[in-house]
Amino acid sequence: MQVTLKVFRYNPEVDKRFRYETYTIEAEETDRILDLLEYVKGYKDGTLSFRRSCAHGVCGSDAMRINGRNMLACKTLVRDVGDRITVEPLLGLKVAKDLIVDMEPFFDNYKKVLPYFINESPLPENGRERLQSPEQRARFDETTKCILCAACTTSCPSFWASDQYYGPAALVTAHRFIFDSRDEAASERMHIIAETDGLARCHTAYNCTLACPREIPITKAIGELKLATITGKVE
Amino acid sequence: MSLKRNVSLATGLRYKGQGPMLTFVLHRIGGLGMAIFVTVHILASFLGGELGVFLNTVYENWLFQIFVFFCALFHAINGLRITILDLFPKLLEHSREAIWIEWAVFVPVFGIAVLVIVQSALGG
Numbered sequence: 001m002q003v004t005l006k007v008f009r010y011n012p013e014v015d016k017r018f019r020y021e022t023y024t025i026e027a028e029e030t031d032r033i034l035d036l037l038e039y040v041k042g043y044k045d046g047t048l049s050f051r052r053s054c055a056h057g058v059c060g061s062d063a064m065r066i067n068g069r070n071m072l073a074c075k076t077l078v079r080d081v082g083d084r085i086t087v088e089p090l091l092g093l094k095v096a097k098d099l100i101v102d103m104e105p106f107f108d109n110y111k112k113v114l115p116y117f118i119n120e121s122p123l124p125e126n127g128r129e130r131l132q133s134p135e136q137r138a139r140f141d142e143t144t145k146c147i148l149c150a151a152c153t154t155s156c157p158s159f160w161a162s163d164q165y166y167g168p169a170a171l172v173t174a175h176r177f178i179f180d181s182r183d184e185a186a187s188e189r190m191h192i193i194a195e196t197d198g199l200a201r202c203h204t205a206y207n208c209t210l211a212c213p214r215e216i217p218i219t220k221a222i223g224e225l226k227l228a229t230i231t232g233k234v235e
Numbered sequence: 236m237s238l239k240r241n242v243s244l245a246t247g248l249r250y251k252g253q254g255p256m257l258t259f260v261l262h263r264i265g266g267l268g269m270a271i272f273v274t275v276h277i278l279a280s281f282l283g284g285e286l287g288v289f290l291n292t293v294y295e296n297w298l299f300q301i302f303v304f305f306c307a308l309f310h311a312i313n314g315l316r317i318t319i320l321d322l323f324p325k326l327l328e329h330s331r332e333a334i335w336i337e338w339a340v341f342v343p344v345f346g347i348a349v350l351v352i353v354q355s356a357l358g359g
Binding site: 010012017018065067068069091092093094095096097102105155157160161163203204205206207209210217219220223224226227 | 237240242247320328330
């Protein structure tokens with residue numbers, strides 16, 4: 001089948017503003033959008049720039065807007081989006097070149113929630129793992145799946161309005177540690193996410209949940225955080 | 236150098252967030268509509284004179300009343316849905332169904348109200 005691929009282009013060394021370029025490509029229904037971009041870069045225009053790494057939906061490098069929605073280019077097939085495809089960079093972050101955005105504000109927000117395990121207690125006597133029951137592990141299982149692709153944060157209207165908002169990805173990470181029975185910094189993190197640019201800016205738009213390529217129930221996780229900060233109980 | 240971070244209203248509205256995004260946008264329009272109504276109402280009383288009379292005719296107009304009723308009703312029902320989901324996060328697993336219920340409540344109530352407003356406006 002023939003596919004029309006319209007790609008957002010911006011070269012900071014030449015262009016003052018962005019433009020779109022359209023390519024007509026022969027493709028299979030089962031080709032991924034990443035395959036199309038690779039084809040354009042390899043055979044039509046070597047200057048096209050985009051991020052990719054594992055190409056299997058694990059690293060989260062190739063999140064972009066495909067036909068107006070955030071998706072991973074490596075997980076989206078042509079048959080999922082049709083033969084007229086528009087590819088644009090993520091919203092709410094500065095465009096460095098073509099489909100590459102500056103991820104720094106995203107990671108700055110991520111760092112705010114202390115995205116690492118905190119436990120100052122001495123290790124168990126055998127010096128090995130801090131044990132937890134399967135139920136305790138299941139409590140935060142879903143939020144461990146985040147790959148930091150930024151598809152959720154850049155689909156959020158609150159983040160579009162202000163990049164000071166921590167965003168869904170940072171809040172998902174906060175959830176992952178707050179509900180981990182082994183972690184000891186839950187109250188500190190709850191204090192952080194209760195700031196003006198934290199939970200309060202989530203207006204339950206639900207875009208984040210729909211955009212997540214790992215199908216993390218992000219809005220639900222944020223809802224649990226909201227309830228935990230109100231009641232002061234981590235259950 | 237990179238392109239400035241710039242998410243315009245038009246760009247944001249073009250994001251295809253499906254049903255939930257639609258309710259998010261309509262909720263904002265609803266809030267704005269009610270603010271406009273209250274402002275016009277206050278200005279009409281405060282200014283008086285010809286301008287006051289003109290503003291009165293604006294917000295008493297049946298088309299404007301339909302718009303305001305849409306804003307108030309949608310804002311209320313959608314706000315109620317969000318409040319319930321925020322209080323009971325487990326229900327967020329059924330977010331899609333919650334939106335369908337919201338429309339199932341909104342459409343008949345709004346439809347009946349529009350019918351009454353139009354009948355009384357055109358029927359005299």
